[in-house]
Amino acid sequence: MTRYIIRRLLWAIVLFVAITIITYVIFYLVPTDPARLAAGRNPTPAQVKSVAHYLGTDRPVWYQYGLFLKRLVIDHSLGYSFADRVSVNTDVLNAAPVTASLVIGGAILWMLIAIPVGVFSALHPRSKTDRVAMASVLVGISAHPIWIGLILSYVFGYIPSSGHALGFSFPSFTFLPIQGYCNLRGASQGQVCSGPIQWLYHLILPWVTFAILYAAFYVRMIRANVMETLNEDYVRTARAKGAPELQVLRSHVLRNAMLPVVTMLGMDIAIALGGAVLVENVFGLPGLGQLAVTAVGTFDLPVIIGTVVFASIVVITFNLLVDILYAWIDPRIRLG
Amino acid sequence: MALLDVRDLRTHFHTEDGIVRAVDGVSFSVEKGKTLAIVGESGSGKSVTCLTIMGLNSGRRIDISGEAIFDGVDLLAIPKDELRRYRGQRISMIFQDPMTSLNPVHTIGRQLREAVQLHADVTKAQANARAVEMLKAVRIPRAETRLDDYPHQFSGGMRQRVMIAMALINNPDLLIADEPTTALDVTTQAQILKLMNELQRDFGSAIILITHDLGVVAETADDVLVMYAAQPAERGGYEDIFYRPHHPYTWGLLRSLPHLATIGEDLKPIPGAPPSLLNPPAGCRFHPRCPYVMDICTTVVPEFALVPGSGDHRAACHLDEETKQREAATILTETLADSA
Structure with a gap:
C-alpha cells in the first residue's frame, strides 16, 4: 500500500511538471507581449522594455520556467500577477473556497437526486416514472449549463423582482439572488454579506444549475449499473437464500453498482474544482473558473499557471483518494 | 407422500x-x-x-x-x-x-x-x-x-x-x-x-x-x-432410463456418451439442434431430429404414456413397444461392451 502511494506520488510529480511545461509553452506560442499590456496605455518602447524586465518576460522561456519551479518549491509561492502584482497565492486561496462551495454542494445535491431516481428507474424499467425520468435526463444532458443558469435566473430571480409575468402584474419581491457570493464565515473586504444563511441563499441557484447538468449523467449511469447488477448471479443467490428485496438491493446490488459511480464522482468533482467556469460566470461567483478566465483575457501568466497548478494538484489528489477508496470498497483490488 | x-x-x-x-x-x-x-x-x-x-x-x-x-x-x-x-x-x-x-x-x-x-x-x-x-x-x-x-x-x-x-x-x-x-x-x-x-x-x-x-x-x-423442448420426453427410475430407455431422445443421449471402448471413434451426437420454443414443431417436438420418425409423428402429439408393465416409467413416443425394447437392448449391449 505504502509503495503504491509512493509510486503514485512520483508519477504525480512527473504529471505536474508536464502540465506546467505545456501551459508555459502554449502561453508563449500566443503572439502577445504581456509587458505591453501591463505597461498601460500608449507606452514608449523603453517603458515596455523596463516593464518586461520587471516582470521577467524578457528572459528565455526555460529560464522563466525554472524560476517558477524554484519559487514554487522553495518559497511555496506561485508568483505575482502581471496585471495587479497581487500574490497569486492570495488570488487562488480566495477563489478556491468559492469553487469548493459550489462544486461540493452541487455534488451532494446531484447525488441526492441521481441515486433515488436512478435506482427507481432501474427497478421499474419502462414504467411511466422511468420514461419521464429518462426524458428529463435527456434534456439535462443536452442543455448547456449557461442556458440552464440563465433560465433559472430569469424564472426565480428576475421575474419575482420585476413584478410582472405572462401579462399579469403582482407586487415585486426578491425570491432568489442571481449574482454574487457570500462567505460562509467572516466577510472579506468589499463583500456585503457573510454567514451560513447568506452563503446558502446565494448558492441555491448555482447548485441547482450544476446539479441539473450532472444529475442527468449520474441518473443514467446509476440506472445502467443497477440494472446490470440486478442480473448478476450473486443477486439471484441472495434471493435464493430468502433475502427480502430491500435487503437484496441494499446489501448485494447497490454496493456493487456504486463502484464505478465512485470513480466517476471523484473525477468529476476534481475536474469541476479546477474551475467550474460556466456556472461561476453566469452567477458572478468569484471562483477559480472566473479567476482563470479573467487571467486569460489579460495574458496574466502567473495567475493562469497558478490556477493550472491548483487544478492539477486537486485532480491528482482526488485520483489518489478514489483509488484508495476503491481498494477499500472492492476487496478484489489489492494495491501492491 | x-x-x-x-x-x-x-x-x-x-x-x-x-x-x-x-x-x-x-x-x-x-x-x-x-x-x-x-x-x-x-x-x-x-x-x-x-x-x-x-x-x-x-x-x-x-x-x-x-x-x-x-x-x-x-x-x-x-x-x-x-x-x-x-x-x-x-x-x-x-x-x-x-x-x-x-x-x-x-x-x-x-x-x-x-x-x-x-x-x-x-x-x-x-x-x-x-x-x-x-x-x-x-x-x-x-x-x-x-x-x-x-x-x-x-x-x-x-x-x-x-x-x-x-x-x-x-x-x-x-x-x-x-x-x-x-x-x-x-x-x-x-x-x-x-x-x-x-x-x-x-x-x-x-x-x-x-x-x-x-x-x-x-x-x-x-x-x-x-426433458426435450420444454416438455417431458421420458421419466422413470434410474434403472428404467439406463436399462430400459423408451424414447429415441434418451437413446441419443446414451449413445452420445463417450465410452472407453469407443476411443478413436467419432462421438455420436444427436443430429440437428433443439427447436425454437417460440414456434416448436407440430406433433412430436423431437420428430425433425428423430431417426425413427414416422408419418404420425409430424402431426399427432404423442401421449406421455405409462410403459406397459412398469411402475411409473413414462415416455412420449409413437413407436411400438417391440421396437423400443429392441433398441433399448441394443444400447444396453453397447454400453455393457464398453464397461466390460
Whole structure:
C-alpha cells in the first residue's frame, strides 16, 4: 500500500511538471507581449522594455520556467500577477473556497437526486416514472449549463423582482439572488454579506444549475449499473437464500453498482474544482473558473499557471483518494 | 407422500417476438431424501422449471400455471413473501457458475451468516459457529480463518463448496442443484458430486439435480426426468432410463456418451439442434431430429404414456413397444461392451 502511494506520488510529480511545461509553452506560442499590456496605455518602447524586465518576460522561456519551479518549491509561492502584482497565492486561496462551495454542494445535491431516481428507474424499467425520468435526463444532458443558469435566473430571480409575468402584474419581491457570493464565515473586504444563511441563499441557484447538468449523467449511469447488477448471479443467490428485496438491493446490488459511480464522482468533482467556469460566470461567483478566465483575457501568466497548478494538484489528489477508496470498497483490488 | 409434487407446470415468457413456452406441461415428483435428475440439452427448460418453483424467474411478463405442492403447500399459489420464507430455509439452490454466484464485495463469512440470520433469530457469534461447522462439513481446510476471506481468494471448486455449505446451512428438505459441476474441471466435478452424495446421506435432503451429463446422472440419481423442448420426453427410475430407455431422445443421449471402448471413434451426437420454443414443431417436438420418425409423428402429439408393465416409467413416443425394447437392448449391449 505504502509503495503504491509512493509510486503514485512520483508519477504525480512527473504529471505536474508536464502540465506546467505545456501551459508555459502554449502561453508563449500566443503572439502577445504581456509587458505591453501591463505597461498601460500608449507606452514608449523603453517603458515596455523596463516593464518586461520587471516582470521577467524578457528572459528565455526555460529560464522563466525554472524560476517558477524554484519559487514554487522553495518559497511555496506561485508568483505575482502581471496585471495587479497581487500574490497569486492570495488570488487562488480566495477563489478556491468559492469553487469548493459550489462544486461540493452541487455534488451532494446531484447525488441526492441521481441515486433515488436512478435506482427507481432501474427497478421499474419502462414504467411511466422511468420514461419521464429518462426524458428529463435527456434534456439535462443536452442543455448547456449557461442556458440552464440563465433560465433559472430569469424564472426565480428576475421575474419575482420585476413584478410582472405572462401579462399579469403582482407586487415585486426578491425570491432568489442571481449574482454574487457570500462567505460562509467572516466577510472579506468589499463583500456585503457573510454567514451560513447568506452563503446558502446565494448558492441555491448555482447548485441547482450544476446539479441539473450532472444529475442527468449520474441518473443514467446509476440506472445502467443497477440494472446490470440486478442480473448478476450473486443477486439471484441472495434471493435464493430468502433475502427480502430491500435487503437484496441494499446489501448485494447497490454496493456493487456504486463502484464505478465512485470513480466517476471523484473525477468529476476534481475536474469541476479546477474551475467550474460556466456556472461561476453566469452567477458572478468569484471562483477559480472566473479567476482563470479573467487571467486569460489579460495574458496574466502567473495567475493562469497558478490556477493550472491548483487544478492539477486537486485532480491528482482526488485520483489518489478514489483509488484508495476503491481498494477499500472492492476487496478484489489489492494495491501492491 | 412425495416431498415435492409438480403437476402440469407451464412457464410462458412474453417477449417482443412472441410467447416463449419455456416449460410446457411438466410433471414430476421428488421423494424425501431421494435424488431426481432432470436431464436435457441447453434450452430444454430444466433450469426454468426449477427457477419457477423457487419463484426466481427474472422478467416481468410471465404466465405460470400448474401446481408445485411442497409438503402440502402449493408454492405457485402462495404470496411472494411467504414463498421467500421457504427459500434458503426449506428449499435451497446452488447454481452453475461458482465464480459469479458469490457476492465479490462481502466476505464468505458474511454471506454464510446472512443465510442463517435470514431465517433464524440468532446472534452473530452463533451464526458464525454454524458457518464454520458447515465449511468443515464441505471439507474446506482451516474453516475458522477462511470466514474473513473474500470469494476471489477461493478456487472454483472451493467456491462451489462454499455455495453448497450456504445452501445446506439451514438443513433444507430440498436442494436444487442447477448444473453444479458444469463449470468445474473433471477432477473437481467428481469431488463435488461425491461430497453432495455424502451430504445427502448425512443431512437427508432431497435433491433435484439439473444436468445435461448422463455420466453425472449415473453417479447420483434415484429418478430421472428427461426433458426435450420444454416438455417431458421420458421419466422413470434410474434403472428404467439406463436399462430400459423408451424414447429415441434418451437413446441419443446414451449413445452420445463417450465410452472407453469407443476411443478413436467419432462421438455420436444427436443430429440437428433443439427447436425454437417460440414456434416448436407440430406433433412430436423431437420428430425433425428423430431417426425413427414416422408419418404420425409430424402431426399427432404423442401421449406421455405409462410403459406397459412398469411402475411409473413414462415416455412420449409413437413407436411400438417391440421396437423400443429392441433398441433399448441394443444400447444396453453397447454400453455393457464398453464397461466390460
